[in-house]
Amino acid sequence: MVHTLAMSKVTEHLVPFEGGETWVRVTHPADSAPGALPLVVLHGGPGMAHDYVQNLAALADETGRTVVHYDQFGCGRSTHRPEAPPDYWTPELFVREYETVLEFFGLADHHVLGQSWGGMLGAEIAVRRPASLRSLAICNSPASMQLWVEGAAELRAALSPETQDALDRHEADGTTSDPEYLAATAVFYERHVCRVVPMPQDFVDSEAQMEAEPTIYHTMNGPNEFHIIGTMRDWTIVDRLDAVEAPTLVVAGEFDEATPATWQPFVDRIPDVSSHVFPGASHCTHLEQPETFRSVVSRFLAAHDDV
Secondary structure (H helix, E strand, C coil), X not given: CXXXXXXXXXXXXXXXXXXXXXXXXXXXXCCCCCCCCXXXXXXXXXXXXXXXXXXXXXXHHHHCCXXXXXXXXXXXXXXXXXXXXXXXXXXXXXXXXXXXXXXXXXXXCEEEEEECHHHHHHHHHHCCCCCCEEEEEEECCCCEHHHHHHHHHHHHHCCCHHHHHHHHHHHHHCCCCCHHHHHHHXXXXXXXXXXXXXXXXXXXXXXXXXXXXXXXXXXXHCCCCCCCCCXXXXXXXXXXXXXXXXXXXXXXXXXXXXXXXXXXXXXXXXXXXXXXXXXXXXXXXXXXXXXXXXXXHHHHHHHCCCC
């Protein structure tokens, strides 16, 4: 299947994986830049599908490189496995999927950009030191879920007493689908997840598909961005970060739910690292300040392309 996106050509593919299929979207630039390596984009959630990061496809024509998006297994347009046991959904599963996608397309040297959970997955990939990984961009991501929970608690403490009460009460009662709880959650999201109101359609689309079949998100994460009760609640990569060999860019927003303490270990422990904070932005910096975000990323990628 072939579509058009500005001057680019977009192709869609189904890659065999785990007895099912991973859906992949490849944006081919109209004019390839010499030495510009492909970029593989890893979406967040886990389980939010690629829609909310698909605007990064603009990097194809802006930088003359191929941009690869895919819906991670279990969500979006890829095969779903709602019957799978909780221990099926592991970072290792998604590392294998990334490796399968690379092999299917014969991708050699390339860059990886991961947003939120995608940045965590990118770090899991990088500590394995794949020879073809030329650079890693970790965007709005924590280095451990404990740090994430602590950061969320600080941000919640700054909400109004009424909002905090609604969150605490419904979490204690297990009524996190109650409209009052959802309304309180929206207050947090509008401050720290995406400050564009109303939410951009790409974000709405990703959230809608996740809510329609929330297996991965609810299993690995929990009911929302700050009530972390899933299988990833004890995840950390802090003690493994010195194994990362790829040059790494760490970015976040000023009001990000990924607070500075959550991503500081990346800066402290990865040997070749730089960081950038976007003033006025939050967790979905790429949707709030798309041109500025892509400009920062483009400069980083160009510095690590083939020359």
